[in-house]
Amino acid sequence: MSEPGDVWFFAYGSLMWNPGFQPSETCEARLDDWHRRFCVSSIIYRGTPEKPGLSLGLERGGECRGLALRIAEPDREQVFAYLAEREMPEEIYSCVPVSIEIEGQVVLAYTLIVNPDHALYVGEMPIAEMALRIAKGHGKRGPNRDYLASTVEHLESLGIRDEGLAHLLSHVDEVDQ
Numbered sequence: 001m002s003e004p005g006d007v008w009f010f011a012y013g014s015l016m017w018n019p020g021f022q023p024s025e026t027c028e029a030r031l032d033d034w035h036r037r038f039c040v041s042s043i044i045y046r047g048t049p050e051k052p053g054l055s056l057g058l059e060r061g062g063e064c065r066g067l068a069l070r071i072a073e074p075d076r077e078q079v080f081a082y083l084a085e086r087e088m089p090e091e092i093y094s095c096v097p098v099s100i101e102i103e104g105q106v107v108l109a110y111t112l113i114v115n116p117d118h119a120l121y122v123g124e125m126p127i128a129e130m131a132l133r134i135a136k137g138h139g140k141r142g143p144n145r146d147y148l149a150s151t152v153e154h155l156e157s158l159g160i161r162d163e164g165l166a167h168l169l170s171h172v173d174e175v176d177q
Contacts (some may be wrong), residue, residue, distance in 0.1 A: 041172065
């Protein structure tokens with residue numbers, strides 16, 4: 001990040017509703033050629049090594065709607081250090097530059113993508129297995145189900161319907177019964 005000035009960060013999961021820092025601006029955004037998926041085995045925040053939960057990651061293909069968070073230039077170093085500590089303790093994510101669309105304009109942003117070669121990467125799994133892991137997962141940040149439900153609720157509050165996540169949440173709730 002050698003360019004001067006403010007930078008955008010694309011949030012697609014918990015950073016949408018709980019960024020942990022004060023963005024100077026927040027707006028809806030779209031990232032083409034990537035989609036969100038529960039593809040990361042979570043052994044700290046959403047589960048444990050004995051009962052891993054699942055976390056979201058960005059994988060190639062499709063599109064992803066989320067939020068663009070503007071990080072003011074004076075806050076950049078501190079915010080990116082915070083994001084690295086919060087989101088990358090297992091080093092499964094890489095912070096990469098991407099092009100996102102905000103209100104019809106393409107802008108440079110940064111986001112976290114998943115490393116498919118990492119041991120915690122689980123890729124695509126059957127929905128029943130995903131639902132069971134999410135229903136039973138509980139880590140330092142609470143129940144895994146709450147993470148999924150908060151993502152669905154926040155997206156819907158923005159007018160974004162993620163059918164895959166809504167469908168997964170209904171399966172998780174069936175497991176809990």
